[in-house]
Amino acid sequence: MDLNKWKSVLVKIISKVEGRTISGQLRIIFELWLTENLNSDDLEYIDIEVLRNKPETVKAQSVLSD
Numbered sequence: 001m002d003l004n005k006w007k008s009v010l011v012k013i014i015s016k017v018e019g020r021t022i023s024g025q026l027r028i029i030f031e032l033w034l035t036e037n038l039n040s041d042d043l044e045y046i047d048i049e050v051l052r053n054k055p056e057t058v059k060a061q062s063v064l065s066d
Contacts, residue, residue, distance in 0.1 A: 011025055011026065011029070
């Protein structure tokens with residue numbers, strides 16, 4: 001760990017103190033950033049794009065033989 005990069009040190013310390021993984025801590029930071037920096041139109045756009053790009057699941061067709 002590079003001590004000159006205070007962000008990496010801070011995230012590691014906070015996540016350890018609060019009992020989270022580093023990825024869990026980064027998710028919290030990202031969600032906070034979203035709420036502080038995006039308006040409702042931006043969030044609606046993201047929701048629409050996520051749904052539009054979500055792969056559709058294909059229902060398995062079973063063939064019943066008599």
